[in-house]
Amino acid sequence: MSPAPEDASVHRALGLSDDEYQRIYELLERHPNHLELAMYSVMWSEHCSYKSSKIHLKRLPTQAPWVLVGPGENAGVIDVGDDIAVAIRIESHNHPSAIEPYQGAATGVGGILRDIFTMGARPIAVMDPLRFGPIDDPRSRWIAEGVISGVSGYGNSVGVPTVGGEIVFDETYKGNPLVNVLAMGVLPTERLVLGQASGVGNLAVLLGASTGRDGIGGVSVLASAGFDESSEDIDKRPSVQVGDPFEEKRLLEACLELLDQGLVSGIQDLGGAGITCATSETASRGGAGMDVDVTAIHARENNMEPFELMTSESQERMLAIIKPEDLAHVEEISARWEIQASVIGRVTGTGQLRILDGFDGDVLASLPASTLHDDAPEYKRPIAPPADLGERRAQDASQGPVDCINNLLSLLRDPAWVYSQYDHQLFLNTVVGPGNDGTLLRLRNPRNGQETGRGIALSTDGNHRWCHVDPRQGTAMVVAEAVMNIACVGAQPLAVVNCLNFGNPEHPEVMWQLAEAVDGMAEACVAFNAPVIGGNVSLYNETNAVDIAPTPVVGVIGMHPSLTTPPPSIGFPPNASLLLLGQVPDTDVSLAGSQWAWEIGGCKDGTLPTFDLQQAVRTSQFVAESVQKQQLLAIHDIAEGGLAVAAAEMAIDSGFGAQIVDHCDHVSMFNESGGRFLAVVGDELLDDFLKDAKRHDVPAIQIGRTGGTSLNFGTEIIIPVSELETAYRTELPEALGLGTVNT
Amino acid sequence: MSQRIGVVRFPGTNCEFDTIDAIRALDGEAEVLWHGQSDLKNVDAIVIPGGFAHGDYLRCGAIAKFSPVMDSITSFAEDGGPVLGICNGFQVLTEVGLLPGALQKNAGMKFLCSMQQIEFASTSNVLGQQASVGDRLMIPINHFEGNYVCAPEVLTEMEAENRIVFRYTDNPNGSLADIAGICNQAGNVVGMMPHPERATSRLLGSTDGIGLLRSLLAA
Numbered sequence: 001m002s003p004a005p006e007d008a009s010v011h012r013a014l015g016l017s018d019d020e021y022q023r024i025y026e027l028l029e030r031h032p033n034h035l036e037l038a039m040y041s042v043m044w045s046e047h048c049s050y051k052s053s054k055i056h057l058k059r060l061p062t063q064a065p066w067v068l069v070g071p072g073e074n075a076g077v078i079d080v081g082d083d084i085a086v087a088i089r090i091e092s093h094n095h096p097s098a099i100e101p102y103q104g105a106a107t108g109v110g111g112i113l114r115d116i117f118t119m120g121a122r123p124i125a126v127m128d129p130l131r132f133g134p135i136d137d138p139r140s141r142w143i144a145e146g147v148i149s150g151v152s153g154y155g156n157s158v159g160v161p162t163v164g165g166e167i168v169f170d171e172t173y174k175g176n177p178l179v180n181v182l183a184m185g186v187l188p189t190e191r192l193v194l195g196q197a198s199g200v201g202n203l204a205v206l207l208g209a210s211t212g213r214d215g216i217g218g219v220s221v222l223a224s225a226g227f228d229e230s231s232e233d234i235d236k237r238p239s240v241q242v243g244d245p246f247e248e249k250r251l252l253e254a255c256l257e258l259l260d261q262g263l264v265s266g267i268q269d270l271g272g273a274g275i276t277c278a279t280s281e282t283a284s285r286g287g288a289g290m291d292v293d294v295t296a297i298h299a300r301e302n303n304m305e306p307f308e309l310m311t312s313e314s315q316e317r318m319l320a321i322i323k324p325e326d327l328a329h330v331e332e333i334s335a336r337w338e339i340q341a342s343v344i345g346r347v348t349g350t351g352q353l354r355i356l357d358g359f360d361g362d363v364l365a366s367l368p369a370s371t372l373h374d375d376a377p378e379y380k381r382p383i384a385p386p387a388d389l390g391e392r393r394a395q396d397a398s399q400g401p402v403d404c405i406n407n408l409l410s411l412l413r414d415p416a417w418v419y420s421q422y423d424h425q426l427f428l429n430t431v432v433g434p435g436n437d438g439t440l441l442r443l444r445n446p447r448n449g450q451e452t453g454r455g456i457a458l459s460t461d462g463n464h465r466w467c468h469v470d471p472r473q474g475t476a477m478v479v480a481e482a483v484m485n486i487a488c489v490g491a492q493p494l495a496v497v498n499c500l501n502f503g504n505p506e507h508p509e510v511m512w513q514l515a516e517a518v519d520g521m522a523e524a525c526v527a528f529n530a531p532v533i534g535g536n537v538s539l540y541n542e543t544n545a546v547d548i549a550p551t552p553v554v555g556v557i558g559m560h561p562s563l564t565t566p567p568p569s570i571g572f573p574p575n576a577s578l579l580l581l582g583q584v585p586d587t588d589v590s591l592a593g594s595q596w597a598w599e600i601g602g603c604k605d606g607t608l609p610t611f612d613l614q615q616a617v618r619t620s621q622f623v624a625e626s627v628q629k630q631q632l633l634a635i636h637d638i639a640e641g642g643l644a645v646a647a648a649e650m651a652i653d654s655g656f657g658a659q660i661v662d663h664c665d666h667v668s669m670f671n672e673s674g675g676r677f678l679a680v681v682g683d684e685l686l687d688d689f690l691k692d693a694k695r696h697d698v699p700a701i702q703i704g705r706t707g708g709t710s711l712n713f714g715t716e717i718i719i720p721v722s723e724l725e726t727a728y729r730t731e732l733p734e735a736l737g738l739g740t741v742n743t
Numbered sequence: 744m745s746q747r748i749g750v751v752r753f754p755g756t757n758c759e760f761d762t763i764d765a766i767r768a769l770d771g772e773a774e775v776l777w778h779g780q781s782d783l784k785n786v787d788a789i790v791i792p793g794g795f796a797h798g799d800y801l802r803c804g805a806i807a808k809f810s811p812v813m814d815s816i817t818s819f820a821e822d823g824g825p826v827l828g829i830c831n832g833f834q835v836l837t838e839v840g841l842l843p844g845a846l847q848k849n850a851g852m853k854f855l856c857s858m859q860q861i862e863f864a865s866t867s868n869v870l871g872q873q874a875s876v877g878d879r880l881m882i883p884i885n886h887f888e889g890n891y892v893c894a895p896e897v898l899t900e901m902e903a904e905n906r907i908v909f910r911y912t913d914n915p916n917g918s919l920a921d922i923a924g925i926c927n928q929a930g931n932v933v934g935m936m937p938h939p940e941r942a943t944s945r946l947l948g949s950t951d952g953i954g955l956l957r958s959l960l961a962a
Contacts, residue, residue: 244798420853425885425947426761566946
């Protein structure tokens with residue numbers, strides 16, 4: 001028999017290459033039929049198989065004694081003591097959100113929540129790092145407003161608070177927004193369940209929404225190809241799923257009750273690649289096989305084809321593996337929560353995933369379950385740094401229209417317009433919510449709600465400017481920035497999850513960016529002793545063949561060991577010492593990769609300031625401990641916009657200004673040299689604090705005093721706090737708040 | 744003394760356990776009342792907590808109105824039993840007619856979650872037992888439909904009968920006459936948009952909700 005198919009256009013239309021077809025042929029030792037091809041096409045898509053990135057992801061550190069579940073499961077899980085575990089995951093929903101912003105973002109929230117309760121955890125927090133095209137572009141504003149409404153509409157209704165995130169606007173995301181969503185949940189350690197099917201004769205029960213024609217081939221059609229401006233992208237709209245938060249809420253409560261009662265031996269959410277993914281992953285993880293009856297799937301429409309039922313990405317569905325004798329109990333709980341439950345599969349000992357037309361009917365497909373999962377191709381794609389890298393790095397990023405006061409005003413942006421649309425207080429855990437450096441939640445025992453006296457901190461961070469200039473150092477700085485954010489609320493890192501948003505992996509420069517970013521992330525995660533326990537890779541983020549700037553986004557989770565008092569705010573108190581903590585910038589520090597250089601100076605290249613990772617580790621540990629010991633009156637890390645923006649945000653928060661000595665030129669004010677904090681210390685503690693800093697090998701320089709009604713840099717630059725506040729508060733409401741135009 | 748409080752749970756309710764935690768932290772007892780059952784388990788008072796009962800589909804509270812538990816609650820309220828509706832619970836109380844008026848979408852057409860200052864406008868109700876008119880409280884709001892409306896004659900009547908319980912000091916949602924909470928004629932049924940259970944811990948930023956819940960426990 002020839003390995004060439006009769007009609008090569010069939011597998012190509014499904015997104016499979018000729019080589020991949022041949023691989024399937026070799027695995028099956030025969031030609032696959034159309035249903036089998038459709039199943040391979042979704043499971044071997046970039047989105048599901050990580051075929052371009054896997055070879056690089058292996059370089060990330062993933063181990064630590066407290067890691068219970070690392071990458072590869074639905075979510076990473078860590079042990080946080082007191083027999084409590086925390087599950088965390090981050091995912092992208094970039095392409096659906098570009099096509100249909102509200103539903104794209106809403107279903108992104110829904111999908112990540114299922115990843116968390118699949119592990120047996122109750123989701124208690126969502127974070128949403130969002131990136132859009134320029135704020136003066138009407139279509140980008142339309143996308144931004146739709147995405148924010150989608151997160152708000154779904155997240156609030158499903159009843160999980162959105163406790164933090166980011167909002168970034170840049171030309172690079174015009175046409176290809178980045179909608180990343182992180183979710184975190186808590187569980188009693190003993191309730192941890194994995195997505196695996198075992199026990200021959202056990203039943204696979206499909207719970208939740210009926211299966212429709214929405215989202216067919218979403219992972220292969222949408223998530224694994226770039227965009228252009230042809231009308232074809234509009235035609236992809238049916239590949240976007242539609243979310244129903246009320247269905248999800250009932251599904252969540254029903255699943256947690258099933259888990260509480262010990263009725264479930266394995267459970268898996270249905271996301272990308274739908275029933276194909278859930279049945280093949282559970283079977284192959286459990287070393288088992290499964291017979292699936294497509295006629296048993298509760299469908300939304302009549303006459304759905306088997307390949308549609310098997311690859312539909314209809315939302316709000318779960319697959320539970322249960323014992324036959326528990327079926328009645330499972331059905332009773334499902335009925336109380338008004339969700340449908342259908343027995344669609346039986347666990348077998350054959351290792352084969354068989355799709356049947358009725359359990360005793362015709363065999364429509366028969367594949368070794370593990371081949372969908374474990375035998376996906378792994379590509380070592382060509383890698384090449386940009387040809388003009390040397391020239392780019394030689395550029396001087398400090399040139400441009402310097403006007404320090406107006407430059408500062410233009411760099412200020414209050415995200416409150418976004419996060420005030422999200423319930424960020426539900427569950428009574430939010431000690432420090434959105435709009436601050438890190439989020440801090442009370443850690444309570446999921447069994448009885450008792451306080452543990454400890455806190456869980458979260459931060460999500462990305463910086464496409466740093467990563468464009470230098471993906472390796474930029475990514476290390478992003479990880480450090482996230483760790484520094486949680487240090488501000490008194491926490492030290494335990495683990496990292498990542499969402500790697502990159503362009504087209506068929507471009508060697510993109511693969512170079514990805515490889516460099518992974519190495520930078522690995523270095524930083526090793527230095528901070530925070531392993532990567534899960535993540536997501538989003539490739540093909542491109543429009544008209546132009547790739548986005550590399551945007552690895554990380555979520556860091558950390559622990560505050562004794563949470564009895566809220567950490568200090570970022571606001572300046574009056575009449576205290578203002579200190580600059582951390583790495584001392586180079587004497588000829590560069591503005592490369594800074595917000596000033598990109599948005600004001602107009603230079604996107606250059607060489608990043610030197611970054612001392614070990615110094616960042618020492619500094620962030622010292623800050624976290626100082627917060628725990630309540631030695632600080634205010635603390636804020638220095639990131640986008642440099643020292644000037646950090647100081648302005650501190651002034652705006654409290655209404656008190658500061659008089660900063662020197663630092664009155666644009667390079668000192670706006671450089672983004674890493675690993676630095678602004679701290680305010682009371683006079684009575686100052687000497688001890690400075691000695692303490694020295695003992696910990698953390699540079700601490702007194703740069704001014706707080707108080708007054710203006711923020712001063714040197715003697716010339718004097719800005720009333722009220723003026724800072726006006727610039728800060730008005731930008732987003734004026735751009736987004738008054739309605740936007742769908743062009 | 745209302746030592747035992749029944750907290751209603753519809754599919755889609757999400758503040759029930761926060762409310763129960765807050766009640767228990769004040770040494771009250773709390774029981775979940777499932778929406779599909781009409782048995783009120785002999786509780787002394789009832790809270791209809793926040794969330795999205797039945798997904799808030801059709802209209803906030805419109806489907807919750809038909810849940811069996813609501814008939815029992817209506818009888819309980821008519822017999823003078825203390826009933827507090829918080830946020831979605833307030834919306835449900837207006838739908839079943841225990842309180843007048845309706846909650847429409849916020850004037851800004853956006854969901855709003857923020858700390859808000861409210862002021863006691865009347866204390867002759869189950870929440871005002873330990874308060875004085877003019878007392879100011881910091882209590883978070885969290886709603887899309889919190890913009891209270893009613894007919895002009897209803898407003899006149901409520902004002903004459905001291906039935907405006909809370910007013911916002913800085914109206915966030917366009918609510919008529921800055922109304923944040925109202926009560927029935929007898930003062931035993933109160934609906935309010937802000938969430939007192941979210942203002943019961945110094946760690947979380949406010950303890951101003953404690954007095955309100957204590958008042959309910961003492962009613």
